[in-house]
Amino acid sequence: MSDSVIIIGGGIAGVQAALDLAEAGARVVIVEKGPSIGGKMAALDKNFPTLDCSVCIEAPKLSEVGEHPNIEVLNNAEITRVEGEAGDFTVSIRQKAGFVTDECTRCGECEPVCPVPLANEFDAAMASRKAVYTPYPQAVPGAYVIDMDNCLNEPPNYWPCHRCAEVCPPQCIDFSMPLETKLERRAGAVIVCPGFESMDASRLGEYGYGTHPDILTAMEFERLLTSAGPTGGEIVRPSDGQHPKKIAIVLCVGSRDQRFFKYCSRFCCMYSIKHAFQALDHGIPDVTVLYMDVRAYGKGFDAFWQRTEEEGAKFVRGRPSRITPNENGLTVRFEDLDEQRIDEQDFDMVVLATAVQAPDGLGALGETLGLGLGEDGFLQSEETGFGLIGSSRQGIYLAGCAAGPKDIPDSVAEASGAAAAALCHLDERSWPEIEAGEPITDLVKPRVGVFVCHCGSNIAGVVDIDRVVDFATHLPNVVYAQDQKFSCAGNTQGEIVDRIREQGVNRLVIAACSPKTHEGTFRRVCFKAGLNPYLLEMVNLRNQDSWVHKEDKDAATYKAMDMVRMGVEKAALLVPLETTRQPMAQAALVIGGGIAGMVAATNLADQGYETHLVEREPELGGVLRFLDEIAPSGLSAHGLLKQQRAELLRAGVKVHAGVEVEHIGGHIGDFNARLTDGAEIAAGAVVLAMGAEPHEATEFDGAALRTITNLELESLWPEVPGDRVTVVGCVGSREGGAGCSRYCCESMIGQAIRLREMGKKVRVLYRDIRTFSRQAEESYEEAARKGVQFVRYPDVPAQQALRIKRDSVIVHDELLGADVKIPTDLLVLALGLKPPTEEVSSQLKVSRS
Incomplete structure (x- = not known):
């Protein structure tokens, strides 16, 4: 066994895994082939759908990685050999100078x-x-x-x-x-986070990339948006430096394309919607998005799409056939499926959302690790209790884009899952103390230092930073004030430490973004400078000013001055506080016994913690108990559940089935729960895994047709009645404030394939097909090739789009532009998911959307 984990790749997945592991007491070695960590996220302007500054989220994490005593970063380095087994790997590394x-x-x-x-x-x-x-x-x-x-x-x-x-x-x-150095490290586990690359857009000759400077890739456009980019955040045409007035954004460039990549690249739809929103925000009046299906499958994604449409972006369902230069710009010829015509328009700029592909060298890395590649070129994962983070070699885990395209939230979630799995292979942990600066003891007379952050263009695009800094300089008790491009970055944190020491600052005001995300970062800055961490006051210029008053820059600047003045006044009244240590209950409580709760409980128990799993149903497994197969992998749901129950038993998890949490309270390290059977549990941490509940389908009550849900269909295999089956998607999803339920498209396509293989006539009625996960797009294609017919209904709730008449379903086919009558023996409703009914979250004061 070992105390270390090797992480291959220093993008956001590698960084998150490293921080999780280091905080858990593991030693971590990040092996990054480039000169720095951060990956693609470091080059982004904002993240969807919240429009948070990308580097503001990632830079504090990068700084923490660089300074954490448990983390070693080897840049310009590659893995050359991996020998041994889980718990005892020997890894050979080549590092360039x-x-x-x-x-x-x-x-x-x-x-x-x-x-x-x-x-x-x-x-x-x-x-x-x-x-x-x-x-x-x-x-x-x-x-x-x-x-x-x-x-x-x-x-x-x-x-x-x-x-x-x-x-x-x-x-x-x-x-x-020396040109290179050969190193060797021992590790108990390896996490692979190699990132991704974008395809070469010039491979699609019809789109003209490389023939005209104003045909850009999405990443090139991203850098135009970034305040630290080549144009300082101004969207200008590379051809003449002028601001474009009309932009086209083209989705699925190389993705979902038989010539290049069959799969969906997963996050292009959402970053293209983000680009459309930002272009409008930059004052570009005419923005058109050309798309096949909008795959807005994540939390808040549909709402962001709707918001972007309301701001004025035009979404046209159709693909361009060619993009050609003209005298004044670019001509795009495209199909408009909704209008049922071929259109041709001139644009000042075209942005291509290019396909995501596996990075160069991934095949060679796979050979070194003893892992194979899938047909899509990404590493092959083993879909078991680990989800998609498990590999074919025990002790080696995959995260981020290792097993296929992922957006940032999914990459981070997988990274944390991989870190938790890796911890089970370690037998030693350590928590070195971080060195504090020489204590600042002269605290009687306030000496306030003010640092005003540009936050890229988030703040500086609205607030006149120079005026705010000048104003702060003349406030009582202020001995120093300056502006910074990104106060949360590692180098600027160091700058703050130096100014505190040089200027004798004993109170610190950071005028930047939300203390909810960054207060911990700046408290660590105080600690390193020798200043008591509680002599910090944060002024939230971004959320409470620049984001609110972007239409009135002068008023926003005056408000910023007033907010800084209040921050300085409050800082002068701050007194030092001391932290205390208290014992923590070395036990964990997992609430919810579905597959997520079972995996979490097993992992915690395997790490050596006493673990309690509470499930209100008499039997573990959640919704998984009612499934036959898991789409698109075809994995047996019963087999997976049987395996996970055995793992739970082996790990020694204490299961409380058929009971609920009656009352729970406490704080980190000391939670106390009382169950309905009278049992009491003390835990240092609580995992909420209460799952979701299927939508209660009442929309088609009283219909003449036999109607069942997709969950009820799972219990009928292989005896499914009727020869003509119609499956309806988005029942209970994407309405009333609810977003996409994420699983339904893949589920109904998997069921449609099985029905078709039984010889039945199958029609799928849908709003958008959102087959975004690995092998899901290929399943969509397989269904169509096997004869499943797909009919897109209007973008309204299913009960408004469909009419039931005797033995038929009548629906308006958006492609044909006419109503169609579909003879039906069995109507299957693909149900959305809703939050469970529970009281635990409110007792723990966990917020819900």
Whole structure:
């Protein structure tokens, strides 16, 4: 056994897994093939659907990784060999030299004198960098690196150019470093988070990428939106630097395409909706999105799509046949399925949402790890109790885009799941103390330091930051004030620490974004500076000012001044507080005995914690008990449930079935629950896994047709009555404030295939087909090839779109533009999911949407 975990890949999945593990006492080695961690998320402007600043979310995590005593980051490194077994792996690593030592202060003196300009990969080649560079301002590790493949000093040509070394104040550039170093690390588990790449858009010749500068990929457009990007956050046409007035955004470029990638790339729909919203927000009056199906399957996604439409974006169901340059811009010829015509329009700019593909070298990495690839080119996962994070080799887990395209929330969730699984292979843990700065003891007279964050364009795009800083400088008790591009980044955190020490600051005001997400970050800054962490006051300029008053910049600036003034006044009244330690109950309580609760309880017990699982039904398994097969994998639901019950028993989980939590309260480390059978449980942590309840289908009560739900169909196999089966999607989903239920499309397509294989005539009535997960799009295609007929009904609730007349269903076919009459013997309703009825969340004061 071991105390360490190797993480391959330093994107958001790798970073989240590393932090979870390190906080749990594991030692972590991140092996990142690039010069810095952060992955694609670091290059994004905002995240959907909340429009939170991407780097504001990720930068504090990157900083924490860089400073955590339990985490080692090996950049410019690759895995060359993995030997051993779960609990005792030996991993060989090859690390390329960066030729810059840790003494680098990021002064930037080296970069201007370097004579070698190169395309900047971080800016999607829309800007340049030098052979000596830092990938982006918040990069971790923070030292500059030298791109030796393009440096004039590439061996054996040492010292034909040494300009960077000559101007480097700390003399930290060392060309005598060996080109590479071979390392070896021991680990109990390995987590693979290799990220993804976007396909080369020039492969679709009909879309003209590369023939005109105003045909951009989504990532190129993203960098235009970013305040730290090549245009400072201005959307301009690369051809002439002018602001476009009319933009087209094209979805599924290479995705769901037999010529390139059959699968859905999963997150393109939502980032394209985000791009449409941001383009409108930037003042572009005419934005058109060309799409096949909008796969807004996540929490809040449908609402964000609706909000973007309400703001003025036009969504046209159809695909372009060609994009060609004209005298004034670009001509796009496309089909408009809703209007049943071919259209041709001129645009100033076209953005292509290109397919996601497995990164180069993933096949070789798979061979090194002893893992195979799926037909889609991603690593093959084993869909068992671990979901999609388990691999064919015990002790090696997959997260993020390792097993297929994932958005950020799903990548983070998988990373945490993989970290929890990896902890079961460790037998030692340690929690080194973080060193504090020399204590600041002169606290009687307030000396306030104010730092005002631009937050990219989130704040600075509305508030006049210079005026706010100047105003703060003249406030009583303020001894220092300055602005910062991103206060939460690792390098700017260090800057705050230095100013606190230099200026004798004993009260700190951070005027930035929400303390809910960033207060912990800045308390750690105080700790490192030697300032009591509770002498911090945060002013939420983003949520409470710039996001609210973006239409009135002058008023927003005056409000920001007033908010900073109040923050300074409050800071002067703060007094130091001391933290205390208390014993924690070394036990866990999992509420809900479905598959999620069973897996969570098993994992906690395998980590060595006393674990209680409470399920109000007499039998464990939740909704999984009523399923026959799991789509799209075809995995036996009964087999999975039997396996997980055996794992639960083996792990020694204490199961309380047929009872409920009557009362629960407490706080972190000390929760107390009383069950309806009188049992009392003390736990240090609580996992809520109460699942969901199927929608109660009353919409078609009284219909002449025999009507059942998709769950009831599962209990009928293989004796399904009738020859003509009509399946209706989105019953109880996407109405009344509820979003997509996420599982229904894949479930009904899986059932449709089985019905068709039984020789039945099958029709599927749908609003959008959202087959986004691995193998789901392929199942959609399989169903169509086997003769399942798909009919898209209007974008209204199912009960409004369908009429039942004797032995038929009448529906308006959006593709035909006419009503169709479908003879039906059996009507199957694919039910949405709703939150469970329970009191636990309110007793624990857990908020619900």
